[in-house]
Every structure is written in structure tokens, then in C-alpha cells.
Amino acid sequence: MPWIDACSRDDIDVEDLIRWDHAGQTFAIYRSPEGEFYATAGLCTHENVHLCDGLVMGHLIECPKHNGQFDYRTGEARRTPACVNLRTFPVKIEGDRVFVELA
Amino acid sequence: MGKRDYSLLGADGKRAVESGLTAAEWYHSDVPRKVMKDLMARSDGPAIRDTVTLCGCMILFAGIGITLWPSWWSAPFWLAYGVLYGSASDSRWHECGHGTAFKTPWMNNVVYEIASFMIMRNSATWRWSHARHHSETYLVGRDPEIAVMRPPEVAKLVLNFFGIMDVIAFFPRILSNAVSGPTAEERTYVPHNEWGKVQRVAIIHVATYGATVGLAVWMGSILPLMVIGLPRMYGAWHHVMTGLLQHGGLADNVIDHRLNSRTVYMNPISRFIYWNMNYHVEHHMFPMVPYHALPRLHEAIRDDLPPPNRSIAEAFREMWPAIRRQVLNEDYYVRRALPPTAKPYREDLHQYVPGVTQPGAAE
Ligand code: FES
Numbered sequence: 182m183p184w185i186d187a188c189s190r191d192d193i194d195v196e197d198l199i200r201w202d203h204a205g206q207t208f209a210i211y212r213s214p215e216g217e218f219y220a221t222a223g224l225c226t227h228e229n230v231h232l233c234d235g236l237v238m239g240h241l242i243e244c245p246k247h248n249g250q251f252d253y254r255t256g257e258a259r260r261t262p263a264c265v266n267l268r269t270f271p272v273k274i275e276g277d278r279v280f281v282e283l284a
Numbered sequence: 285m286g287k288r289d290y291s292l293l294g295a296d297g298k299r300a301v302e303s304g305l306t307a308a309e310w311y312h313s314d315v316p317r318k319v320m321k322d323l324m325a326r327s328d329g330p331a332i333r334d335t336v337t338l339c340g341c342m343i344l345f346a347g348i349g350i351t352l353w354p355s356w357w358s359a360p361f362w363l364a365y366g367v368l369y370g371s372a373s374d375s376r377w378h379e380c381g382h383g384t385a386f387k388t389p390w391m392n393n394v395v396y397e398i399a400s401f402m403i404m405r406n407s408a409t410w411r412w413s414h415a416r417h418h419s420e421t422y423l424v425g426r427d428p429e430i431a432v433m434r435p436p437e438v439a440k441l442v443l444n445f446f447g448i449m450d451v452i453a454f455f456p457r458i459l460s461n462a463v464s465g466p467t468a469e470e471r472t473y474v475p476h477n478e479w480g481k482v483q484r485v486a487i488i489h490v491a492t493y494g495a496t497v498g499l500a501v502w503m504g505s506i507l508p509l510m511v512i513g514l515p516r517m518y519g520a521w522h523h524v525m526t527g528l529l530q531h532g533g534l535a536d537n538v539i540d541h542r543l544n545s546r547t548v549y550m551n552p553i554s555r556f557i558y559w560n561m562n563y564h565v566e567h568h569m570f571p572m573v574p575y576h577a578l579p580r581l582h583e584a585i586r587d588d589l590p591p592p593n594r595s596i597a598e599a600f601r602e603m604w605p606a607i608r609r610q611v612l613n614e615d616y617y618v619r620r621a622l623p624p625t626a627k628p629y630r631e632d633l634h635q636y637v638p639g640v641t642q643p644g645a646a647e
Binding site for chain 2: 197245250
């Protein structure tokens with residue numbers, strides 16, 4: 182599947198995330214405290230709330246609705262009520278741009 | 285309109301799902317992302333300070349109460365201990381259940397388990413019921429934590445100031461959980477993989493109460509129960525008083541927390557006991573903001589909210605007559621005016637739900 186140009190590196194603060202919508206789907210793109218970029222499905226697996234208003238703490242994203250948590254690097258659900266893992270997507274950087282590979 | 289059916293397995297719950305009410309997006313005041321990130325930031329400091337203060341006071345008051353027992357001079361110390369045990373535990377259960385009180389997860393979990401025991405809630409079921417309370421706040425037939433069901437049974441509300449209804453409901457339920465896991469209603473919101481935990485927690489609670497009663501029988505004194513169990517009754521009044529104010533007399537079946545929740549300015553002691561949950565509209569709109577940041581959140585969005593009640597007494601003067609009117613007219617609710625700076629109330633969706641409140645029915 183193709184790599185899609187999603188955003189610029191500077192669009193995302195360190196230890197934060199943004200929402201990215203593409204082809205009728207919604208995603209979350211993260212910038213870790215180390216400056217690495219990651220991408221996951223945008224909606225929490227508990228109740229379809231978008232994670233973009235959530236809080237990034239280290240490598241965890243906390244959902245804004247019920248405080249469920251995921252490791253955004255692996256998608257692993259780390260705190261209830263989130264029990265089902267998040268889908269993750271490969272990310273690469275080219276120059277100033279962040280690309281996400283959609284499967 | 286028809287009578288409300290609060291059963292989680294009943295007709296109103298089904299209607300709320302079918303009409304799309306449960307899937308609707310709730311109103312949120314606008315807060316710039318940078319400000320919100322700052323408000324959501326976690327720290328251990330405030331909760332450690334408050335927890336040490338709480339435990340220190342409980343040990344002190346219980347110690348003096350035991351020393352002076354059975355003299356009546358011990359009574360004020362039991363009353364103070366009781367409020368901390370039977371009311372402060374409610375807010376600790378709540379904030380640590382959200383995982384926002386402390387930054388360190390194990391600290392939230394330890395305080396959550398102990399507070400759940402004190403407030404007589406199964407920690408493994410109430411975590412899920414509270415998630416539902418946040419998703420579907422005061423949606424009839426969906427929210428398992430509706431404190432004032434309409435038409436209100438005022439006698440039961442009054443009895444609960446002494447924990448009576450809660451305790452009567454707790455013991456059969458925890459025994460049932462200990463024997464056979466979650467009840468049929470609990471199974472509607474607790475995922476299957478947590479059912480074993482529900483049972484394990486219940487067994488620990490039952491064993492602890494059994495040991496306390498056994499000790500009381502062996503000593504021939506209710507003193508052990510004054511320390512464990514009874515304070516859930518003689519100290520419940522504060523959390524019932526503040527808990528009723530959260531949503532009492534306000535709208536149900538709406539998707540705007542400004543219509544169904546109440547913010548009340550309170551004195552510092554009540555705010556310590558209640559861990560700032562008096563900022564209740566703010567808490568429901570943004571549950572990721574820790575208790576210690578709620579006053580700052582209030583300042584950030586107050587222009588978009590109905591004016592807060594200025595005191596507990598003033599809030600009761602608004603709520604209590606509304607509850608009494610609901611005894612005869614269960615569709616009545618208090619609808620607070622918004623300031624001119626606020627965005628209008630969202631009431632587009634719930635008008636179409638059959639069999640439930642129409643906002644125009646309010647006076
Ligand atoms: S919607 Fe994300 S934890 Fe519930």
C-alpha cells in the first residue's frame with residue numbers, strides 16, 4: 182500500500198498528537214518525547230471517541246472520554262476501560278514531511 | 285409522557301439506543317489545545333499531600349475515639365472520622381477510578397481499592413458503571429448512577445443521608461457477586477473478562493466484614509464496627525449532600541452537561557472532602573482534568589457555563605424545591621439561563637426521543 186504524505190514534522194508538538202483524516206478514515210499521529218513519529222487508528226477501541234483530544238504521557242495516549250490508555254507505539258491497550266488494542270500504521274520521515282503507510 | 289423506566293434492561297434504555305441518543309456527541313466548551321494540555325498534566329504532589337492529610341486525620345480521630353470509648357466524649361471524634369471514612373472515600377474512589385488523582389498508576393489503584401471498600405462498592409464493577417455514567421450521563425435506562433430517579437422518593441433520599449439505602453443494597457449485591465460474579469444488570473456494562481475479578485473483590489470485601497463482625501462478637505462490643513463498616517452510615521451525609529447536587533433537579537436525556545450537571549462554590553473543608561468535584565460541569569465535560577486543576581478549568585470556561593451556585597445552601601434552595609415538584613410532575617426540571625457569552629444549549633437530538641423529557645416541558 183502507498184505511503185501517504187500526512188503532515189509536516191512541525192505540525193505536531195513533542196509529546197503530543199494530531200488528528201489526520203484520509204480517504205474516509207481517521208487517524209492519530211504522535212510525536213514521542215524522543216521526537217519519533219507514530220500513527221494509530223484515530224478512534225478509541227472502547228467507544229469510538231477520537232483520541233486527538235487526549236493526553237500523551239511518555240509513550241501512552243490517554244483517551245479523553247474514560248481515561249483508557251494505549252501504548253501508541255504498539256497499539257497495546259494499557260488501562261481499562263480500553264481492552265482492545267489500537268491498530269497501528271508504519272510511519273517514515275522524508276525531509277520535513279511525515280508519511281503514513283496505509284494497509 | 286410515560287413513566288421513566290430506569291432499568292438497564294428496560295424500554296427507555298432501548299429507546300435511547302435506537303434513537304441515536306447514546307451515540308450522540310456531547311457538547312464541549314472550546315479550550316485551546318495548549319491550555320487543555322496544561323490543565324490535563326498529571327502530578328503526584330497534590331494527591332500525596334491530600335492522602336497523607338486524610339490518613340493522618342483518620343488515624344488521629346479514630347485513635348481518640350477508641351481511647352475515649354464508650355464515653356459520649358468520643359462522639360465528636362467519631363463524627364469527624366465518619367465523614368472522612370464514609371464521604372471522603374467517595375471522592376477518592378471517584379478520582380482514582382478516573383486515574384487522574386495521581387500521576388503514578390499504582391498510587392491511583394491502591395487508593396481506589398481501599399476507597400471502594402470504605403464506600404461499599406465493588407471496585408471491579410463500579411469502574412465500569414462510572415464509565416457508562418460518563419458516556420451516557422443521566423440518560424434514562426442507560427446511566428447506572430442516577431442518584432435521583434423521577435418521580436423522586438424523598439424518604440429514600442433522606443434515609444440515604446445515613447447510608448441506609450446504599451448499605452441495604454450493598455450487602456445482598458456483594459454476597460451475590462461473591463457467590464456468582466456480576467448480576468444480570470452488571471453484565472450489561474462489565475466486560476466478560478472482568479467477571480472473575482468482580483467475584484474475587486467481592487470475596488475480599490465479604491471476608492473483611494465477616495472478620496470485623498467476628499471481632500465485635502468476640503469483644504462483645506460494637507467498637508470494631510465503629511472503625512470499619514458503620515462509618516459508611518454515620519459519615520455518609522456529606523457525600524450524599526454533595527452527590528445530590530451533582531445532577532439533582534436538572535435535565536435528563538440531554539447531551540449537554542450544562543443542562544444536567546451543577547457547579548457549586550463550596551467551603552475549603554467540603555472541597556477537601558469532595559476533592560473539588562463541586563466543579564461538576566467541568567469534570568463531566570473534561571474528565572481528564574485532575575481534581576486539583578478543576579478551579580483553573582472553571583476559570584477558563586466559566587463564560588460558557590450557567591452561573592455556578594454560590595454555596596451549598598444556595599444550591600439546595602435551587603435543587604430541593606425542584607425535586608419536590610418532580611414528585612408530582614416528573615418532567616419538571618430546572619433550566620439555568622446561560623450568560624450572553626455562552627454558546628446556546630444543545631438540545632437538537634433529544635427532542636426526538638419518544639417517551640422521554642421534552643425540554644420545552646420545563647417551566
Ligand atoms: S471511549 Fe476511550 S476509554 Fe472509553
